[in-house]
Amino acid sequence: MTEKILTVLIGGKAGEGVKKAAQVIADMAAKLGNYTFQVDDYQSLIKGGHNFSVVSISAGKLCNAYKKADLIISFDQRSVLRHQEDGSEDALHFCNEGDAQGSSAIPLPLAKLKQQSYPDGGTMSIAAIAIFAAVGNINYDFMLQSIAEGYHGNSAGNTAFAEAVYKLFSPQEMQVNYHISKHRMVPQSTFSGNQLIALGAWAAGMDCYYGYPMTPASPLLHYLAKQSDKLKVLAMQVESELAAINMAIGSVFAGKRSMVGSSGGGFALMQEGFALAGMVEAPLLCVLSSRPGPATGVSTYTAQEDLYFALNQGHGEFPRIVASPDCFERAFSLAAELLDLVWECQSPAILLTEKHLSESRSNIDLPIDDIPEATQTIPTGQKPYQRYEITESGISPLKFPGTQNCAEDDVIKWNSNEHLESGVRTDEAPAIVAMRDKRKRKYETIAKATSRYQRVAIYGSGQSVVFAYGSTAMELREAQKYHAFTLVVPIYLEPFPGEELASYAGQEVIVAEHSSQAHFAEFLKNKLKVKVKATILRYDGRHFGTDELVQAIKEAENA
Amino acid sequence: MRNLTSSKENTWCVGCGNFGLFASVKEAIQKLQDEGHNLQDIVMTSGIGCHGKIFDYLNISGIYGLHGRSLALAQGIKLANPALDVIAFGGDGDSFSEGLEHTLFAAKRNMDITFILHNNGNYGLTTGQASPLSPVGFRGVSTPKGNVEIPFVPVTLMMEAGATFVARSYTAKIAHLADTIYQAVKHRGFSFVEVLQPCVSYNNTYELYNERCRPFSELPQSDEEARRLALAEDEIHLGIFRRTERLCYHDAINNPVESLSRAQRSAFLQS
Missing domain, CATH: 3.40.50.920 (Rossmann fold)
Structure with a gap:
């Protein structure tokens, strides 16, 4: 009924390159024509502890990683003990000699070979790739090429280590009956959910991203910062989430399509800015990638307990858009849609997701057809320009200072206080009601606008x-x-x-x-x-x- | 010709220092306009407090933001469009309490914006609580026995944070203040102007300032000299304490905010 699914688990200390090895293995499997799904289970620490990554591999599309592994590679004793029960029936479990400790894990002289290969120290990570390649009967040269693509620097050591480990599995030494199948062409590019969200928003026109580090949303910032020259985006780490959302609103005011992102705790700080976006009617896309809470909670794991937090984000009455991607492809397309919608409706939106999507990886084809364009061709309204002109749809004209869509006499006032059509503050009862009714009409407008997308x-x-x-x-x-x-x-x-x-x-x-x-x-x-x-x-x-x-x-x- | 004063009814207290500040800002903007600056390219932000009302009275574009966030908004505007002259107004409660992080970081980054601090030494709009710049002993509704915290010294704090233009002026010296604001806007980099602003309702400092304020005209030779002037208590020195050059933020990052065309984006995604 189902295609054969092979799962590889790599465990070790933080800093040993567990996740990196899994990424290279997933990339190799994809190149050989397999679908992959990678989940990294890691803790909030940089060195030590226990991390493991799981990659499931199949000729058919995968929507999750499996928990029972067919191949387990443990870099340390803790991993051996911890993953003893995580093997499938015929699982192969390899570890460093001395770590087996009466378990069924097969000891290999990994530490010794590593020492011989790298006089100045190297990464155990390579061993996992070599074991995977050897037991999977994967071509030696292809393995070396994949390692060269995945790891920069120390290439002589990497090659020596990979060769030494790979050769342990030569027919004379050890034989295993285990194959990585080669299949037809599948998507060759592997993305994390965060990368897809960033790229999707960018595809629809995102110019600026402001953030403050918080797992599992940080990779949005890292990815955009790394790609900023290519993508011509501003990706900036600022002093706090409060700064991030307010700076984003400033950039939107000046006409740049902006996005912010965080997890629950950081998003709590963004609340006031989110309400500001509601009041000034700023087109603003926010990414909320959840982890278990409350407070610091469990930093590096997945959760969905922020549903009502997202739905009720920001105090006061104003329309919000909240949507959540249900697959990798949707992470890309939904980010694009939401950027489009916020610009059309001049309201803030939240792309609600979780660590499990944000940080897991899969090889997919980017759904690049029909990407909407977050437009800046917004109705420019009557003369004189009034930022909050009362309209039937609730959508008011939007202009940007110092740009071509702005005339000499236009005064563009965005106001966090309740305001008149001109954007000047008011405390007058009829004016308050008129402006609140205008914003209220946007609920209907937004509902209609979202209906052109798959909801x-x-x-x-x-x-x-x-x-x-x-x-x-x-x-x-x-x-x-x-x-x-x-x-x-x-x-x-x-x-x-x-x-x-x-x-x-x-x-x-x-x-x-x-x-x-x-x-x-x-x-x-x-x-x-x-x-x-x-x-x-x-x-x-x-x-x-x-x-x-x-x-x-x-x-x-x-x- | 646009009238720089809006039609909004002015609700600052009679005698409020903000009137002098407002007049000075308009004079500075007028001078910029006379030099060929387009009003369309001058943008303001404000926080919440008595200072923030300037947003409604001054007829230029901008954002009337949340308490403390004026400088965050201003930085976002500048990064999105570096061609704009961005003037951020803030109060002493607003910019040195809840918004202190943005104030320090804007200076640290040498963001090319102008920050005008309305320093009235208390929270006026919320009926006279102590602010981070209130002196020890200040009796307000929240400190009936007298404030026990020492105040920040904005000039030296902003110098330490990295502001490249740091000045102090006084609302009753309109010509001095107008010129200081004008020079601050012209400065490339982060400009900070502390404006001493008497609050007639809760912290009336006219007499003190009139007696002690002493304008100086020569730029101090060193930061030590500037600090000595800024910290002097018998006399309150007014003038430019620091004017230095340092790469401003959007130049340092080579201002990469450049919307690519749809075709360019598609080409990248297909590659």
């Missing part, structure tokens, strides 16, 4: 209906390979796509999410009056395993 995704069909959003949808899609059910995924959460979901109103459904209090189930009860037959909750920061979901859904069905 709901439905995958598969079966006896039961399972609701999920965000990366939980990916986890469920992988489970659909083993058990049939109808998966319903609202991509847009605010405005709620009630029309598309009307047929599920009042129905009995199962809801899966990464929270302890089933916020999404509550949300659906409220919005759709569904009857929640069961909730499947995981809130330890880890992604759902495929078997675990299949079993939970079956249990819910039989309850």
Whole structure:
């Protein structure tokens, strides 16, 4: 029924290059014609501790990484002990000699070979790639080429180490019956969710990104900073999230399409700026990549407990857009759509995602057809220019100082105080009501604008209906390979796509999410009056395993 | 010709130092305009407090932001369009308490903007609480027994933070203040102007300032000299304490904000 899926797990201390090895392995597998899905399980530390990365590899599209590995490579004893139970039935587990400690792991002289290969110290990372290549019967030269592409510097040492490890598996030394299949062409480029969000927004015209480091959103900043010369974007680390969102609003005022991003804690600081965007009607795209909270919570793991936080972001009454990508491709296209929508509707939007999508990686084709263009050709209004001209749609004319769309006499005033059409502050009751009504009319305008995009995704069909959003949808899609059910995924959460979901109103459904209090189930009860037959909750920061979901859904069905 | 004064009713207290500041800003802008600056290219930001009301009264484009965030908005505007002259107005509560981080970082980056501090030594609009610039002993509604915290000294603090133009003036000396603001805007890099501004309702310092303010005209030879002048207590020295050159932020990053065309973006994505 399903294509063969091979899973590789690499474990070791932070700083040993676990994640890097997994990336190179995933890239090699993709080049050989496989789909890949990589999840990095790491902790908030730089050296030591225990990190592991999992790469699942298959000829068929993968929507999640598997928890049972067919090949385990442990760089240290802690990894050997920790992953003893993580192997599939015929799993091969390799470790450094001396670390096996009575486990079934096969000891290899990795430390010794490493020392011989690098007189000045090198990375254990290479060993994992060489083991993967050797046991998978992957061409030696292709392996060396992949290592050269993946690792910069110390190439003589890397080659020597890779060769030494690879040769341990020559027919005389050790034989394994294990193949990495070669298949037809598949997408060759591997992206993380964060890269896709950044690229999607950029594709639609993003000019500026402001951020402050916070896992799992930091890679947005890193990626854009690294690519800034090519992409001609400004990617700036500023003094705080408060600065980030206010600077972004300043840049938007001057006509540049801007984005900010953070996780829950940083987003809490952005709240006041988010409300400012609502009041001044700034087109602003914000990325909220969740991790377990509250407060510092669990820095490097996944969660979905910020749903209501996103929906209610910023104090006061103003329209917001909240949407969550349900797959890697959507991370790209949704970021582009949202940038388009915020410029059309002059309202802030949140792209809500989680660590599991932000930092996992997969090889995909960028959905580059039909990318919208976040437009700056906004109605310029009557004379004299009034920033908050009262209109039927609630959308007022937008001009940028010192640019061609601005006339000599235009005075452009954005105001955080309640204001008149001119943008000058007011405390007058009728003026307050008029401006609030104008903003209120934007709810309808936004709902209409979002409806030109796909707001709901439905995958598969079966006896039961399972609701999920965000990366939980990916986890469920992988489970659909083993058990049939109808998966319903609202991509847009605010405005709620009630029309598309009307047929599920009042129905009995199962809801899966990464929270302890089933916020999404509550949300659906409220919005759709569904009857929640069961909730499947995981809130330890880890992604759902495929078997675990299949079993939970079956249990819910039989309850 | 645009009238620089809007039609909005002015609600500063009678005798408020802000009137002198407002007149000086208009004079400085007028002078810039006379030199060929386009009003379209001059943009303002403000925070919240009595200072912020200048946003409604001064008829130029800008953002009336949140308390403390004037300088963050101003930096975002400058980075998006370095051709604009950006003037950020801030109060002493606003820019040295809740917004202190942005104030220091704007100076640290030598962002090419002008920051005009309305220093009235208290929170006027919220009825007279102590501010980070209130003197020890200041009795306000929140410090009825007298403020026990020492105030920041804005001039030396901003010098330390990296501002490349640092000046002090006084709202009752309109010609001096107007010229200082004009020079601050002309300066390439981060310009800071501390404006001593009496608050007639909660911190009336006219008498003190009239008695002690002493303008100096020669740029101090060294930072030590500038600090000595700035910290003097018997006399309050007014003038430009520092005017130096340092690469401003948007030049240092080679201003990469350049919207690529749709075709250019597509070409990159397909590669």
